[in-house]
Structures are given as C-alpha cells and as structure tokens.
Amino acid sequence: MRNYYLKKYMLLVALLVISCQLFAQTRSITGKVVDENNQSLPGATVTIGGTAIAASTDATGAYRINAVKPGTYTLSVSFVGYITAQKSVTIGADNAVVNFNLQPSSKSLNEIVVIGYGTARRKDVTGAITTVTSKDFQTGNITSPEQLIAGKVAGVSITSNSGAPGAGSTIRVRGGASLNASNDPLIVVDGVQLSNDNIPGAPNPLSLINPNDIESFNILKDASATAIYGSRASNGVIIITTKKGTSGKPQVNFNTQGSVATLPKEVSVLSADQLRAYVNANDASGTYKALLTNSNTDWQKEIYQNAFSNDNNLSVSGTAGKNLPYRVSVGYLDQKGILKTGYLNRASGAINLSPKFFDNHLKVDINLKGSESKVRFANQDAIGAATFFDPTKPILSGNTKYGGYYEYLDADPTSATGLKQLAPRNPVGLLQEKTDKSDVKRSIGNAQLDYKFHFLPDLHLNVNLGYDVSEGKGTIVIPSTAASGFNRFKDANNVYHGGTNNEYRTTISNTTFEAYLNYVKDLKSINSRLDVVAGYAYYDYTTTNYNFPDKTTDGTIVTNPTFPYDKPEHRLLSYYGRVNYTFDDKYTLTGTIRRDGSSRFSPDNRFAVFPSGAFSWNINEEPFMKGNTTFSNLKLRLGYGITGQQDGIDNYAYASYYALSDSHAQYQIGNNFYALYRPAGFDPRRKWEQSATTNVAFDYGFLNGRINGSIDFYYKNTTDLLNSVNISAGQGFSNKIVTNVGDMTNRGVEFSINAQVVRKKDLAWDVAFNATYNENKITKLTLVDDPTSPGNATGSISGGTGNNIQINSVGSPRNSFYAYQQVYDANGKPIDGAYVDRNGDGTINEKDLYRYKSPDPKFFLGFSTSLNYKKWTAGVVMRSSLGNYAYNNVFSNAGTQQSIFNPLGYLNNGSTSVLESGLSGKSDKNVLSDYYIQNASFVKMDNASLAYSFGKILKGSANLSINANVQNVFTITNYKGVDPEVGGGIDNNLYPRPRTFVLGVNLKF
Secondary structure (H helix, E strand, O other): OHHHHHHHHHHHHHHHHHHHHHHHOOEEEEEEEEOOOOOEOOOOEEEEOOOOOEEEOOOOOEEEEEEEOOEEEEEEEEOOOEOOEEEEEEEOOOOEEOOEEOOEOOOOOOOEEEEOOEEEEHHHOOOOEEEEEHHHOOOOOOOOHHHHHOOOOOOEEEEEOOOOOOOOEEEEEOOOOOOOOOOOOEEEEOOEEOOOOOOOOOOOHHHHOOHHHEEEEEEEOOHHHHHHHHHHOOOOEEEEEEOOOOOOOOEEEEEEEEEEEEOOOOOOEOOHHHHHHHHHHHOOOOOOHHHOOOOOOOHHHHHEOOEEEEEEEEEEEEEEOOOEEEEEEEEEEEEEOOEOOOEEEEEEEEEEEOOEEOOOOEEEEEEEEEEEEEEEOOOOHHHHHHHHOOOOOOOEOOOOHHHHEOOOEOOOOOOOOOEOOOOOOOHHHHHHOOEEEEEEEEEEEEEEEEEEOOOOOOEEEEEEEEEEEEEEEEEEEEOOOOHHHOOOEEOOOOOEEOOEEEEEEEEEEEEEEEEEEEEEEEEHHHOEEEEEEEEEEEEEEEEEEEOOOEEOOOOOEEEOOOOOEEOOEEEEEEEEEEEEEEEOOOEEEEEEEEEEEEOOOOHHHOEEEEEEEEEEEEHHHOHHHOOOOOEEEEEEEEEEEEEEEOOOOOOOOOOOOEEEOOOOOEEEEOOEEEEOEEEOOOOOOOOOEEEEEEEEEEEEEEHHHOEEEEEEEEEEEEEEEEEEEEOOOOOOOOOEEEEEEEEEEEEEEEEEEEEEEEEOOOEEEEEEEEEEEEEEEEEEOOOOOOOOOOOEEEEEOOOOOOOEEEEEOOOOOOOEEEEEOEEEOOOOOEEEEEEOOOOOOOOOOHHHOEEOOOOOOOEEEEEEEEEEEOOEEEEEEEEEEEOOEEEEHHHHHHOOHHHHEEOOOEEOOOEOHHHHHOOOOOOOOHHHEHHHEEEOOEEEEEEEEEEEEEEEEOOOOEEEEEEEEEEEEEEEEOOOOOOOOOHHHEEOOOOOOOEEEEEEEEEEO
C-alpha cells in the first residue's frame, strides 16, 4: 500500500514538474503590421489559427501575444480593406518575431495617411489630402522629385521651367495665393521643412534630391489640412517621404538607364534662301541686299545636339541584428543638355536607420541625404541669337579675331570693340566661348524620436531635430577675345580690357527643432477615437553670400562689391495644436490652431494665429446605407481655415535702413560722381498675408472600392495681399515699397476618379483621371479705391524699351494681358499700325489698352493608365491645359520687317510669321498688339512606357526587368510657338523641352 501511494506521489510530482516546465517554456510572439508603404497599421487583428487567441496592433502597428506554448502555428492578420495574410511560425526555445506587410484589396479607407505632425486613417481625414506612392510615379529620365507627380493630382499644376539639365518646375497648388510674395508650396522632406530660397549654382534646389529615394508624396491642399503649418501654408504643403528599411534579409536593388534627348521642334524662322528672297523682294534701296552672302547656316542645328545621359542607382535595405531596419542608397546621374556644352553630374547618397529601444517604446528614425552636383550651364543667350542671326552668314569668319567666329562689325573705325553693339552675337561663339561651371553640395538630415510612455502607452512624445545645409559656388569665364565681352572695360589709363573671370559662392544653413505630444486613444466604451497633438517648433534660416569683384579675364577689377559678404537671416517660432475626434467611425471633427512668429515682421506684427476647423461624415456607415450595394464609400467633408504667407518677403524691410546708391543716383563734385548712402523705403506696419479657405467635398467609391475618387469645391480669399505701391516724395528715395494693400480670390472645383477596370489573374487595367477648374480675381490693390488707376504693370518683354504686356488690376485675373486691340482686314490679316480706338477719343494711346485673356488655364487635366498582362506592363500619362494664353515674344520681336531690316544697319533673320502678317513693326505699339497673344491650350502625352519582367533568374536569387520609355511624346495645340507650356505666359526663347527615349534595367537580389 505504501508503495502504491509512493508511486502515485512520485507520478504527481513528475506531472507537476512537467507542467511547470511546460508553463515555464511558454513564449511570446511579437511583430509589426505595416501597409504597402511600410506605414503602421493600428487596429489590425492578429490571430493564432485554430484558437481564440488574438491581439490587436497599437498606434505604431506593433502587437504581442504572450503565453504561447512551443509548437508550430499559423498566424493570420486581418485589416479592413486589405488582403488577409498568413504566416507559419515555429515556437522553440526563443520568442518569435513575425512581421506582416499587408497589401490592399482595394483603395482602402483605413490606409495610413501622412499629415502634418503625425498620421491619420484615411477614413478619419477631414481635409483635402492626396497621396501618390511610388507605384504611381511618372517614369523615365526623372531628375527632379516634383516631376514624379506631374499630372497626377487634381488641383496641382507642375510646369517644367525649361528643358535644361536638372531644370526645376513651377508648382502651383490651387493657383497660388500671392502677387509679390511667393506662390510656391511648402515642401517637407522626412519632417524637415525646406526653404524656398534658390541655391546659386543649382539649376533647381530640388534637383539635389535623388527621386529614386522617394517613396510617397502627400499633398495637403485646403486650410483644414495645411493650417497646422500656419505661416507657410497658404500655397499648400507637399510632404515627401523617402524609402525606409525593410524587415528580413538584405535586399539589393540596382537600376540603370540610358537615354537620348532630342530637339522636338525648332523655332520657325526663315531659311537662308527664304531670307534672300524676302530681302530681294522688299529692299527697294538695296541697303540690305548688299549685306547678303552665299552661306546657308541653320543656326539652331548648330547649337542643339542629341544628348546622351545615364542614371545609375543602388540600394541595400534590410534589418541588421534583430531590431535595426536600414536602407542605404547611392546614385550617379550624368545628364547632357540638348543645348551644346551644358551638362549636370550628380552624385547622391542616403541612409535611413529605424531602430527601436526599450521594448519598442522608443522609435528612432534617422534620415541622412547628401548630394553633390557639378553643372556646366550652357549660355542660353545662344537660343535667342540663333533666332536672329543671319543664316546667310558662315559660322567662322576666316580670321582669328573674336575667336574666329563671324560677327557683325561696326563701320566706325573709332569703335572701341569694332562690333555693332546692339547686333546679336554669333550663337556658336556664345556657346563655345563661355564657361559657366558650378559645384553645389547639399545635405538634408534629421533624427526623429518617438517615445511611447511606459505608464501611458497611448501618449507619445515626438522630437524632431533636422537640418538642411548647402553650398553653391562657381566661376564664369569668358576669354578676352570673345565678342560677348570684347574690350568691355576701359581703365583709368584708357586701356581696354575684355572678357570675364568671376566667381560666386553662397552657403545656406537651415535648422529645425520640433517637439510635440500626441495622444491617440480608442474610447471603446463610447465608441470613439481621440487623436490630440500639441507642440512647439523653432526654425532658423541663414544665408551667407560671398560677394566677389567683377573682373575681366586678365584680373582687372571692373567693380568692387559694397560688402565682401552679407548674411541675411530669419527665424520662425511656432506653437500648434490639433484635436481629431471620431465618433462611431462615422463623424469626425478636427480643430487646428497655430501661432507663428516671424522675424521678417516688426515686433508689433510679428505674431499671428492661424486656426481651422473641419467635419467629415462617413455616410456609408449609417444604418440606412447598410443594405446599399451601390456605394462602397460615401463621405462628406467640410472645412474652413486661415493660413499665412511670409516667404518671398525681404528679411528687414520693416525697418529703416540706408543703402548705397547705384550709378543712376550719384552726387557730382566737380567732374567726379560719387555714390552715397540713402534711405530706402520701408513699412513698419507690414504684416502677414492671410488666406481664408472654405472647402466642401465628397469622397466616393463603387464596386467595393474598384472605382473611387473625390470632388472638391473650394473658395480661397487672400487678404492683406503684399503689393508694390508708389510712395510720396520725402519718405525715402525709393519710389516704391511692398506693403499690405491687396485682396485676391481663388475659386475652383477638383474632380478625380480612379478605376480598376479589369482585375484578373493575368490581366489588370487601371485608369486614373483628374480635372481642375480654377479662376482667380484681384479684388483690391490700393489703400484707397482709385477707379482711374489701370493697375500695376508687370510682365516685361523684349522689343523696345521698358515695355510690359501684363497688368494686375482690380476685377481681373492676376497677370492679365494688357494690349492694344489689333485691326484686321477682310481676309483676317492684321493691318499694319492699326488699332481699335476703344475709348473713342480719336487718338490711339495708353488709354486704349485693354485687358485681354490670362496666362492661367481655366482647366487643367491629368490622365494615366496602366495595363498589366502577365509579365508585360504598359503605361501612358497625359496632361491637358485649357483656356491659357501666351504672348509670343518671338513673333513680336522677330516677325516684322523692321526687325529684319534693322535701322542700325545690319540684317537679322526673322520669324516665318512675317510672311503671313506682313507687319512692318514701325509702330511703337506693335509689340503691345493682341495679335501676338495666342491660345496656348494643349494636350500632351508626357510619358509612354513598356516594361517586361523576366521574373526569377540566377537560380531564383534575383529578379530582372527591363523597361523602355518615351517622354514628351507629342503635343496637340494651336499655339504657333515651339511649346505652348509657357511659365508666366511670356514666350521668349524658352530652352526647349526635349523628347527623350529611355531604356532601363532593374535587378533585385
């Protein structure tokens, strides 16, 4: 009996030991759930298959399942709008880490959207925010980030400034909001707010950021979305997020592409034979016939070339150790310009580290980006010269003078240069005899720390320390023998010196400090969600300009700088907060406030408050919509807010100061003239421009999200508009100051639709379309209403002296054309020198000028489509601009008989328009004729691409794909110039945008 109980006791002890061991051996499963953009997915459900054990992800996408016994399990992750994912995991001696990257089943309402100072679920967003990710970017020879999204976003117009290597773009969000201050949006890269200041030597500051490192753009358009950025948000905000490290084994991605850029169209000018025929038919005196020679030179063919470029990028991403996601990338771009001698070489690198500490309570994002570009700027004066230079002349003169290039000579033997001073210079000589090189370095970086408090995990402290530093320097050298600088300076000994040997250098240092608290809580007891942000920010923007003397080639100083360097600096100080409250997943209220102070304004006007409020209603979540099979999403958004403007404003113009006078305002003592210091105009009461925006919108979705989009109606009223006005005598020697005297409105409609037309195993077809209508009107320009004032002239043009073709005036769109109304004969041909007497006083003068058309389009459209069939992918991107007009300054300046038969005694070439118009150009009003204002509406195919994926190669260790691409495929327009897409509306010898053919290879390991 004793042995029996002993055996039972021993068995019980053994069972207890085994059970204790099994209990002691339980492990945990942890990990993170992210979306297709590596953004956290809070609220995802992680379940162990075959059990009731589950966990939800927190605000950072992290989850934890405790007390899991050893064994093999299947984990399942579900999230609304995403494909359910499963992974097998074996629990042994160690805890397991299982991460998930979910893919959307449709356009998800729960995707995470990057907003100002944090993120939000798409369904909780109340403002006008559009997201464009890398899978939807434009492809091809992309050298500047903004080109990735051209035509992709309703309400956003992106116009490349020229076809030069690395040239930037003019970006306008809902038309801009200013006249004399900046209309550029605020750009934020990984939490660092960039300055809009140009970097000398860089064709475009954004071109120093490698587009291959960018993962997504989030464009904030209305005041509800942008007010958190306060004083810099009147023109919208573009948030750029770069690519981050991925979980798992290292992934190596290498892509290379070669391209050739060609000139799609020449300026239509007379050929040598046409010019000879025109001169022989119209020069009765024989003066200009005597200037003709027998050469046949196409000057445009001599200055342009087929330009070859290559772009190479290598990245490595993965996780080092157990908890250090990383991504490292390098790139090298070698881009030649179609205008000879020009090129851009850019070397870039980026590092991203995303470690976590303290059991994932501290998340750190470290982003470092650096680049160096070496540029040679082609002399763009050659473009205009190639239009005007006589094609009956040879390239070379046959002697060594002026570099050996043929030039117009002055018959006066006493001429200092021997050249006709106002005649165009030899286009080839202009290109080959000017060396303008720059070396620009830029680095952008930040460390962003997000700490989840242990005692209150719903509360996060986020601290962001960032910088943006750059240095631009360069030299401009023109030999003394070149015609463009021949004998340009006579010293005190009456000795002439020629050429140029100048240098420039600027350093820019911008620093950022931001800190905010973020509290996110799901209040399940009342079916609510609360997201609160409160923070502080400090920004310092410092520029140092090194001023060097203007020197000739031999080092002779022409002028010395007033100061060897100057150091403009301004600072911003901000306090901000936002509350986002969602009830029952149906109703969301958002309130935002920001108080900004800028050193650009006097202490009395330094601070301003920018509030906003918004509401959204997810209508499809209502009970009366539950049985509805039509809408998969229907959401109403209402918003109102105020934002500010301080970019593009002088740093110290609120204070009285003295400046050295120029050569036109000097004091004479005897026979000598001296520059003196004089007071400049200033305005101590100048304050912020402010824009109040109202937004009403609907988001919609059909067929379970396969068709989705939005429609937005907006009205923006900008008050205290900064405008240049005249000041009365005695207030300073400057006759104008910039002060707050104007108001302007922008109103419009945005529409977008995205459709998955076909979604099958081997075939997928996606289509996207967006349309924007926008109109602006100036409603006030003066402190006191003056009905007799036509407005403020702007838009300078070539031809004559001091002519402007545009005006800002009350009741009209900004930069409206201001011209004489041309009179035409019965055949529709303009009558030379005849204009409509619009006021009927019998005299044609400035009182007969009238406002005619606008350079801003009424509508701009974007269309893109992608077709995937098995391993093939084809895509097209198109854009259209309707209702915009352009002043053809090439026609007005080179399309008259007088421009060909120059009164100064030389022969120019002319535009072929002279054959059609027959205009003499003798009237001083000719260049202001509305005949030259032409409809510049267009339809463009920006991009056509074709790619093929070979799939796994090298025994499954790599993926290979190739792609072919054509950019600037075609343009449909009635505009008679080279390109209807003219920034600012004045077409004056624009560097042509090339047509580019690209072939690329992508290899992933």
